[in-house]
Amino acid sequence: MKKLWYSLGIIGFLLAGCGSSSASTDSTSQADKASSDQVKIVAVGSTALQPLVDAAQDSFTQENSNYQISVQGGGSGTGLSQVSDGAVTIGNSDVFAEEKDGIDAKKLVDHKVAVVGMAPIVNKETGVTNVSQQELIDLFTGKITNWKELGGKDQKVTVINRANGSGTRATFEKWGLNDETPVQSQEQDSSGTVRQIVAQTPGAISYLAFSYLDETTQALSVDDVKPEEKNVADNSWKIWAYEHMYTKGKPDAAVQKFLDYMTSEDVQEGPVKDLGYLPITSMKVERDVNGEIK
Numbered sequence: 305m306k307k308l309w310y311s312l313g314i315i316g317f318l319l320a321g322c323g324s325s326s327a328s329t330d331s332t333s334q335a336d337k338a339s340s341d342q343v344k345i346v347a348v349g350s351t352a353l354q355p356l357v358d359a360a361q362d363s364f365t366q367e368n369s370n371y372q373i374s375v376q377g378g379g380s381g382t383g384l385s386q387v388s389d390g391a392v393t394i395g396n397s398d399v400f401a402e403e404k405d406g407i408d409a410k411k412l413v414d415h416k417v418a419v420v421g422m423a424p425i426v427n428k429e430t431g432v433t434n435v436s437q438q439e440l441i442d443l444f445t446g447k448i449t450n451w452k453e454l455g456g457k458d459q460k461v462t463v464i465n466r467a468n469g470s471g472t473r474a475t476f477e478k479w480g481l482n483d484e485t486p487v488q489s490q491e492q493d494s495s496g497t498v499r500q501i502v503a504q505t506p507g508a509i510s511y512l513a514f515s516y517l518d519e520t521t522q523a524l525s526v527d528d529v530k531p532e533e534k535n536v537a538d539n540s541w542k543i544w545a546y547e548h549m550y551t552k553g554k555p556d557a558a559v560q561k562f563l564d565y566m567t568s569e570d571v572q573e574g575p576v577k578d579l580g581y582l583p584i585t586s587m588k589v590e591r592d593v594n595g596e597i598k
Contacts, residue, residue, distance in 0.1 A: 343558040345373045349383015349396030351495045352420050352472050352513035353547045357396060357566070359575040364565050373562065379493060380404070380471025387550050388412065393559060395550040398471025398513075400593040413554055417566040418547040419582040421514040422476055423531035425502055425521040430509075431456035434525040440480060443509055446487040451507060459507035463489040464498055466511075475545040476511045478595075480526070511543075514580040533580070538588045539597060546591075547581065 347357055354377050361373040378386075380397035384407045387395030398420065401409035424440055426432060430451045435443070442448040443461055452458045465486055466473035472495065477483060492498045495516045502508040503520040514531065517523050523531050526541075535541035549563060565571060572583040589597050 341370060341558075343368075343371045345371065345394065345559060345562060346376070346392040347373065347383075347394040347396055347549065348376045348378055348386050348392045349394075350380045350398045350471050350547070351377040351493070352398050352422070352515065352545075353396045353418075353549075355515050355579050356418060356547065356571075356575055356581055357549070359579060360566055360571050361562070363570070363575075364562060368561075371558075371562065377494060379467060379469045380474070381469025384412075384550060387552050390552055393551070393555075394563075397548045397550060398545045399474050400546075400548070401550055402593045403474065412550045412552060415549045415551065415563045415566070416546045416584060417549055417563075418572075418576050418584060419536065419544055419587055420547050421531055421533065421536040421541060421544045421580075421582070422472060422480070422511055423514065423517060423523040423543065424476075424480065424509060424511050424526070425499070425517070425523050427502055427504075427506055427508045428520075428522045429457060429506055430459060430522070432524065433522060434528060436527055437480070437482070440524070440526055441482060441484050444481055444486040445484050457507075462505055462508045463487055464501050464505070464508055464510035465489050465491045466495075466498065467491045467493050471545065472511065472513060476543060479543045480511065517580065533582050533586070536582055537586050539591075544582075 354375055358375045361375055365371050365373060380399055381404060383395035383397050384401055384404050386392045388407055388411060401407050401412050432451055432454050435454060439448065439454060444463055448454065449461050450458065451461060463486060492501065495512055498510045499512055499516055499521060502510050525531065529535055529540050531541055536544045549566065551559065555563060572585065576583050591597050
């Protein structure tokens with residue numbers, strides 16, 4: 305009888321072991337399934353931030369093949385309104401959500417991923433490389449109409465603006481023009497298009513994020529301060545903004561994983577610097593939504 309009970313015990317133990325193994329296998333397969341679930345993220349908004357998010361998603365999806373990330377422009381206003389409506393996963397913006405009319409910032413969660421400087425740019429043939437801030441304001445408000453008034457070529461000043469809703473425009477008007485309203489002029493949605501038009505139009509002036517500056521146009525110094533990253537870091541160059549990636553409420557774990565990657569050392573020390581942005585950690589000052597520096 306003892307042998308019988310012993311045999312039954314062995315069989316029970318083996319069956320329990322099989323059940324445990326089966327449960328363990330099920331658990332593992334569920335984890336594998338979760339890690340391989342397809343994740344679709346749509347990030348829309350700021351064209352100033354677009355090159356950075358695009359570069360980051362490229363390297364991120366190489367390591368995480370189950371992610372499909374679409375990065376689109378349209379301007380900060382578009383990004384904020386669409387993420388607020390739940391139409392997209394992430395709204396990219398150069399401005400705080402609180403600064404945009406019609407946006408309920410309390411429903412959004414801010415994820416700061418970088419800092420971007422912005423600079424006035426001109427056609428390289430204007431003959432001007434430095435202006436005072438008041439001269440900059442006068443150029444954009446139509447008080448200065450010819451570059452010869454600033455010692456440059458005898459060429460008409462042609463203002464190219466970003467469209468209303470552009471975070472780059474809002475930042476430039478606030479910090480570059482002291483909230484003065486520019487003259488009505490040609491408007492463009494895309495930073496890349498602005499750069500091309502200024503490069504090809506004699507006498508043209510506009511503004512771009514540092515990430516779009518290249519040899520095709522001339523970036524202007526303002527009050528003898530050059531538009532350089534080191535001058536942004538200590539606020540010597542005041543035309544700059546945080547780059548925000550907003551989500552509607554707290555993001556789920558899959559979206560958070562990509563947002564965490566945006567602030568990882570790989571991105572902050574890689575694409576952020578390579579593309580002309582500043583890592584958050586490089587800033588020597590902080591600026592709140594009201595413009596207060598600390």
